[in-house]
Amino acid sequence: MLRVEHLKKVYGQGTKKAFEAVSDLTFTIDERELVCIVGPSGAGKTTLLKMIAGLLPQTSGAVHLDGEKVVGPPEKMALVFQDYSRSLYPWMTVEQNVAFPLKRKKLGKSEMATLIRDTLQSVGLSGHGQKYPWQLSGGMQQRVAIARALAYQPEILLMDEPFASVDAQTRADLEDLVLDLRDRYGITVVFVTHDIDESVYLSDRVIVLTPSPTRVQEIVDIPLPRPRDQVETKELPDFAHLRAYVWRSIKRPEPAEVPA
Numbered sequence: 579m580l581r582v583e584h585l586k587k588v589y590g591q592g593t594k595k596a597f598e599a600v601s602d603l604t605f606t607i608d609e610r611e612l613v614c615i616v617g618p619s620g621a622g623k624t625t626l627l628k629m630i631a632g633l634l635p636q637t638s639g640a641v642h643l644d645g646e647k648v649v650g651p652p653e654k655m656a657l658v659f660q661d662y663s664r665s666l667y668p669w670m671t672v673e674q675n676v677a678f679p680l681k682r683k684k685l686g687k688s689e690m691a692t693l694i695r696d697t698l699q700s701v702g703l704s705g706h707g708q709k710y711p712w713q714l715s716g717g718m719q720q721r722v723a724i725a726r727a728l729a730y731q732p733e734i735l736l737m738d739e740p741f742a743s744v745d746a747q748t749r750a751d752l753e754d755l756v757l758d759l760r761d762r763y764g765i766t767v768v769f770v771t772h773d774i775d776e777s778v779y780l781s782d783r784v785i786v787l788t789p790s791p792t793r794v795q796e797i798v799d800i801p802l803p804r805p806r807d808q809v810e811t812k813e814l815p816d817f818a819h820l821r822a823y824v825w826r827s828i829k830r831p832e833p834a835e836v837p838a
């Protein structure tokens with residue numbers, strides 16, 4: 579459903595400061611798949627996500643969603659960023675924040691109210707709709723950001739290090755929330771993270787990127803049983819093995835180019 583083909587990004591192309599951040603990325607992500615993207619700092623993960631989201635023009639190559647070339651933010655996509663404090667509007671209540679992007683959808687009043695109520699309930703925030711973001715904890719604010727993305731009823735959810743700024747316990751809860759929502763709503767999830775444990779715990783597959791100029795180092799299948807559990811899954815010898823495997827893949831020098 580999502581096809582990334584020979585994607586390349588050169589920042590400042592044609593100037594002295596030209597910098598090739600992404601060299602050549604090709605991969606596909608199937609419907610309902612949860613794929614994590616990992617790689618060293620500065621590898622171009624955010625650059626890649628912005629190009630997938632149609633927010634940043636690529637230098638060459640293409641992104642296709644359901645066969646259609648992405649040339650701007652697609653209706654079917656929603657995004658959740660790391661910095662919830664800047665992504666929520668502090669002068670709007672939780673309900674107003676969730677409702678904001680829905681204006682584009684031209685829904686009826688009662689349909690909108692039901693959608694907002696249901697999504698807030700699905701992220702465990704029933705009863706908090708009238709509060710302002712600054713009255714909530716960091717984890718709760720990130721739940722609002724997730725609810726806002728879900729209310730938009732996307733087919734594909736892009737998440738850029740969404741849990742990097744919350745404490746470990748909240749992070750574990752939010753990871754389980756993403757797994758649950760993926761199953762419940764059948765959404766495809768593309769999740770950028772620095773955290774190798776998180777990538778293995780969540781994923782069907784992990785895409786490992788090389789340092790810039792970025793290529794795909796390796797795509798690792800994660801055949802761990804589902805439903806996953808923070809304790810039981812992480813106790814499995816296969817979990818430890820996969821985590822070590824992904825870790826080594828990130829550290830490994832890029833494979834030599836095979837001569838034509």
Ligand SMILES: Nc1ncnc2c1ncn2[C@@H]1O[C@H](COP(=O)(O)OP(=O)(O)OP(=O)(O)O)[C@@H](O)[C@H]1O
Nearest residue numbers: 589590597599618619620621622623624625626790
């Ligand atoms: N607007 C820009 N202009 C020039 N260079 C940029 C721009 N944005 C990013 N870069 C460079 O492109 C490279 C990739 O950046 P990007 O933020 O995509 O990496 P990342 O893998 O998401 O990083 P991190 O893991 O540290 O968050 C970096 O070297 C960065 O300095």
